[in-house]
Amino acid sequence: MSEYINNRQMRQKTIKDIIRQLHEGKTVDQVKSQFEHVFHGVSATEISEAEGALIAEGLPVEEVQKLCDVHAAVFKGSIEEIHQPQEPALIPGHPIQVLVRENKKIAHILEKEVRPYLSLTALEGADAIINLKAGVEQLKDLGVHYKKKENLYFPYMEKYGITAPPKVMWGVDDEIRAQVKSVLTLLEESSIQKENIIKKAQDMADKIEEMIFKEENIMVPMLMENLTQEEWKTIADGSGEIGYMIEHVPQWEPGEVEKEEKASIEPETGIVKLPSGEMNTEELTALLNTLPFDITFVDKNDKVKYFSEGKDRAFPRTRTIIGRNVSNCHPPASVHVVEKIVEDFKSGEKDQEDFWIRMGEKYILIRYYAVRNEDGEYLGVLEATQDIDSIQKITGEKRLMAD
Numbered sequence: 001m002s003e004y005i006n007n008r009q010m011r012q013k014t015i016k017d018i019i020r021q022l023h024e025g026k027t028v029d030q031v032k033s034q035f036e037h038v039f040h041g042v043s044a045t046e047i048s049e050a051e052g053a054l055i056a057e058g059l060p061v062e063e064v065q066k067l068c069d070v071h072a073a074v075f076k077g078s079i080e081e082i083h084q085p086q087e088p089a090l091i092p093g094h095p096i097q098v099l100v101r102e103n104k105k106i107a108h109i110l111e112k113e114v115r116p117y118l119s120l121t122a123l124e125g126a127d128a129i130i131n132l133k134a135g136v137e138q139l140k141d142l143g144v145h146y147k148k149k150e151n152l153y154f155p156y157m158e159k160y161g162i163t164a165p166p167k168v169m170w171g172v173d174d175e176i177r178a179q180v181k182s183v184l185t186l187l188e189e190s191s192i193q194k195e196n197i198i199k200k201a202q203d204m205a206d207k208i209e210e211m212i213f214k215e216e217n218i219m220v221p222m223l224m225e226n227l228t229q230e231e232w233k234t235i236a237d238g239s240g241e242i243g244y245m246i247e248h249v250p251q252w253e254p255g256e257v258e259k260e261e262k263a264s265i266e267p268e269t270g271i272v273k274l275p276s277g278e279m280n281t282e283e284l285t286a287l288l289n290t291l292p293f294d295i296t297f298v299d300k301n302d303k304v305k306y307f308s309e310g311k312d313r314a315f316p317r318t319r320t321i322i323g324r325n326v327s328n329c330h331p332p333a334s335v336h337v338v339e340k341i342v343e344d345f346k347s348g349e350k351d352q353e354d355f356w357i358r359m360g361e362k363y364i365l366i367r368y369y370a371v372r373n374e375d376g377e378y379l380g381v382l383e384a385t386q387d388i389d390s391i392q393k394i395t396g397e398k399r400l401m402a403d
Contacts, residue, residue: 088224088232093252095152095235096220102145102245103212109138110205118202123194133187136201139180142208144243146173149215151242152235153223160226165219172211179204229254293386297371298326300380302342314364314385326381345370346378356388363389 018031088096113135117128125131150173154166183204186197227235236252264273270281279287288295288308296307296317304324307317321329330338344350345368355366369382 091252093236093250095148095232095239095252096224098239098244098246098249099145099148099215099220103216105245106139106142106145106208107212109135110208113138114201114205118198118205120194120198123198129187129192132197132201133184136180136183136187136204139204139208140184141245142180143177145245146177147242148239149173149219152238153219156227156231156235157219157222162222162226165222169211169214169219172207176204176207176211179207293384296383298342298381298383300346300378302326304329305380312387314359314362314366314387341368342381345381348376348378361389362387363392 014034018035021031022028088094089100091097114132117123117125117132117135122128123132150166150170154170157163157166179200183197183201186193186200233252233254239249263275265271266273271278272281272284289310291308291310294308294310294314294317297305299305302325304321304326307321309317326342327335327339341350341353344353351370351372353368357364357366365386365388367384369384371379371382373379
């Protein structure tokens with residue numbers, strides 16, 4: 001046991017030393033033999049655990065990220081031999097099959113529509129720049145592929161204690177997205193610097209191919225080892241909302257999966273369980289009152305059943321309206337409009353109706369939505385009101401991440 005602990009500590013020390021060498025300017029080729037000597041025969045999972053321990057100690061993720069190229073250079077033989085494509089990669093619609101299909105499309109774009117133009121001779125052709133730009137344009141769809149990974153796969157990896165690889169891979173994903181954008185910018189300049197374009201595009205293509213390898217030979221085996229059929233089904237169901245790089249993705253239905261939980265509340269704890277999560281009643285109340293707009297719900301019997309109580313309200317509401325008929329909550333001059341909206345919602349003729357009015361300095365947007373269950377049965381009306389005056393004044397962009 002002590003030998004195992006010592007080996008693990010020694011490997012972490014080696015990783016630190018290699019990162020230091022990379023930080024000082026050594027190339028991947030100069031350090032990969034050292035990495036290979038120490039980590040020969042060690043699983044990718046154990047290496048990720050070593051990296052995770054270093055991150056937990058405070059080593060920046062960006063520094064650990066520098067090891068990605070070393071991983072790719074060293075593991076292309078050993079990990080491919082250990083982790084051959086597994087059965088889910090052959091099941092139509094399974095998330096792993098979708099991932100592999102998308103990676104094949106990415107590889108095809110690189111091989112056929114990008115790399116053939118990455119030489120001075122090739123770029124001399126009449127349409128070479130146009131063709132290369134068209135190929136790189138297709139790589140912008142990588143964003144969809146990476147979003148599925150970051151929003152569907154990574155949460156489950158973290159759930160099972162695999163924390164370092166998601167952080168590192170996400171950082172590399174961002175680098176790749178920036179590289180694609182940078183190459184496109186160079187290709188759109190009036191004065192084309194071919195040598196610079198070739199170098200940037202080659203670096204981009206290499207990093208994308210390395211990510212394909214890491215996804216299929218490091219990330220996928222970790223997921224296959226841990227995820228349940230129910231969790232794979234959740235990923236499959238969520239993939240459509242983000243989108244695909246490929247066409248004709250069939251719906252995957254695993255053999256036996258627990259039925260989706262219906263909404264419920266646990267009286268003892270006050271926990272409200274919903275299909276997409278759970279909160280206690282204090283959290284739920286605070287969340288609804290923090291929404292940047294007011295909401296009011298009228299049930300299928302036309303009774304006011306709920307309204308949020310945010311601090312900046314568009315219209316006054318008092319708790320005495322709970323249980324009141326919605327027609328009695330509006331002045332006689334406009335009640336017929338409200339009744340017509342409800343009638344249209346109940347009949348299915350409409351699902352939404354919008355109005356907007358000026359009230360002093362406020363510009364109020366009033367939106368009505370028909371609320372229906374999964375079977376399309378009418379449950380009531382949701383009214384959402386918001387002062388949009390400040391929103392209308394927004395111009396340009398303010399991004400979460402710098403370009």
